[in-house]
Amino acid sequence: MRDPLIIAGKTYASRLLVGTGKYxxxxxxxxxxxxxxxxxxxxxxxxxxxxxxxxxxxxLDALPPxxxxxxxxxxxxxxAADAVRTLRLARELLDGHDLxxxxxxxxxxxxxxxxxxTLQAAETLVKExxxxxxxxxxxxIQAQMLEAIGCVAVMPLASLIxxxxxxxNPWNLQxxxxxxxxxxxxxxxxxxxxxxxxxxxxxxxxxxxxTAIAAARDPVLMATAMRKAVEAGRxxxxxxxxxxxxxxxxxxxxTEGKIAPKAA
Amino acid sequence: MNGKAHxxxxxxxxxxxxxxxxxxxxxxAVERNGEIxxxxxxxxxxxxxxxxxxxxxxxxxx
Numbered sequence: 502m503r504d505p506l507i508i509a510g511k512t513y514a515s516r517l518l519v520g521t522g523k524y525x526x527x528x529x530x531x532x533x534x535x536x537x538x539x540x541x542x543x544x545x546x547x548x549x550x551x552x553x554x555x556x557x558x559x560x561l562d563a564l565p566p567x568x569x570x571x572x573x574x575x576x577x578x579x580x581a582a583d584a585v586r587t588l589r590l591a592r593e594l595l596d597g598h599d600l601x602x603x604x605x606x607x608x609x610x611x612x613x614x615x616x617x618x619t620l621q622a623a624e625t626l627v628k629e630x631x632x633x634x635x636x637x638x639x640x641x642i643q644a645q646m647l648e649a650i651g652c653v654a655v656m657p658l659a660s661l662i663x664x665x666x667x668x669x670n671p672w673n674l675q676x677x678x679x680x681x682x683x684x685x686x687x688x689x690x691x692x693x694x695x696x697x698x699x700x701x702x703x704x705x706x707x708x709x710x711x712t713a714i715a716a717a718r719d720p721v722l723m724a725t726a727m728r729k730a731v732e733a734g735r736x737x738x739x740x741x742x743x744x745x746x747x748x749x750x751x752x753x754x755x756t757e758g759k760i761a762p763k764a765a
Numbered sequence: 766m767n768g769k770a771h772x773x774x775x776x777x778x779x780x781x782x783x784x785x786x787x788x789x790x791x792x793x794a795v796e797r798n799g800e801i802x803x804x805x806x807x808x809x810x811x812x813x814x815x816x817x818x819x820x821x822x823x824x825x826x827x
Contacts, residue, residue: 520827530825545826548767548819549793551786560825561792576826586799590821593801594794662827711827 504739506707508684509600509632509653511570513540516701517731518572518686520711524720527563533714534564536724541570543602543709545577546591571595572634574602579615581605581622588626601626602656602688602709604636612662612689616643620650627651636688639673641680648683655681656688656709659700663712665692668699678704694723694730701734702742766818779807786820793822 505512519539524530534542542564550557573591575584588601605622607615614637626633632653637643639657647655657677660666667690668674678685684706691697691710700708708731717723773782779802783789795802796819802810812818 521825522827524825527825543827544823546794546821547824549788549791549822551767551769551771551820559792560823571823573823574826586796589801590794590796590819591823593803594792594821594823 504735506684508541508634511600513570514538515540515728515731516707516735517697517728518543518707518709519714519724519727520709521560521564522711523715527558527560529720530560531563533720533724534569536721536728537714538728539569541572541600543572543574543711546573546575546587546594566595566598570600571598572600572602573598575604575622577606578604579606579608579618581618581625584618584622585625585629588631589629592631599630600632600634600653602634602636603652614638614658616640620646623647623650623652634686639670639677641673641676644677644681644685648681652683654684654686654706656686658689659687659696660690662689663716664690665713665716666690667692667696668703671699671703674700674703674705691727694726697727697730698734698737701731702737704738707731767820776811776813779810779812782812782818783807783820788820791822793820795820 502512502514505514506516515538517537517539518541519534519537520543521530575587578584578587584603584605592599603622605615605618607613616638623633623635627650634654634656635647635652636656644655659668686707686709687700687705688709691708691713697708714720714724779795798817
């Protein structure tokens with residue numbers, strides 16, 4: 502595999518991770534995930550509908566865990582204890598699967614991460630053997646703290662969850678990328694393909710998104726666009742872009758042999 | 766159970782409860798009074814009066 506994404510010692514060909522929420526039905530979820538090429542998919546843990554389970558379609562039938570790597574999340578948790586409890590249930594549910602996405606939210610308006618609670622939950626989860634990919638602020642110091650605790654990837658937001666506002670602070674993302682040796686994935690805020698490409702061009706190791714695909718008019722087509730954008734952005738990063746040269750244009754065509762006179 | 770009261774005629778093992786709820790064999794996890802009951806213990810864990818159960822599954826999410 503050329504240039505794989507490595508998380509907790511496992512290699513993945515795709516650097517795009519996708520959520521499975523907000524789709525019309527499981528058929529659309531499956532079609533979009535397949536078009537995205539994603540190998541890691543996030544899922545939420547929720548109470549079952551007691552008494553309404555008969556022949557109810559399940560996400561696990563649409564996306565068999567044998568084919569996709571599940572990344573159970575703690576969406577909706579506002580403190581460390583709830584997040585830890587949710588992921589213990591996820592591990593039991595998924596037969597010991599220990600790769601998880603920790604997110605501890607600060608408030609329902611912004612869904613901004615609550616970092617003190619996030620750090621506390623990360624510490625407990627790492628001690629219990631979980632491999633923790635962690636949604637966090639784009640603060641390089643907090644990202645380093647998460648690395649020191651033993652998380653396997655840090656996932657700063659680029660803008661608010663579900664906002665589609667794109668990469669609002671590329672400088673901070675670059676600081677996190679520079680300061681942290683772990684994989685850095687942008688989680689949250691991507692709205693369209695160029696946002697994903699910009700994240701990758703900055704040197705992010707991957708991008709995690711849900712709403713940008715699910716809320717597009719044509720989710721499957723947007724999933725394809727995101728796959729290409731993540732690949733293009735990664736290749737541009739590896740290729741090393743030309744320097745920006747303000748006020749110093751250099752022509753791409755020969756300057757000799759022109760029939761027109763030289764500019765004054 | 767999942768925040769609602771349920772009444773049963775006699776004490777039940779978790780495995781029997783799940784079968785009554787048509788959840789046998791489904792990918793779910795069970796928590797009893799805040800502690801996870803591993804699948805291996807479903808057959809010999811009796812639920813008692815006043816127990817609080819959570820039964821969860823994986824659903825679409827971001």
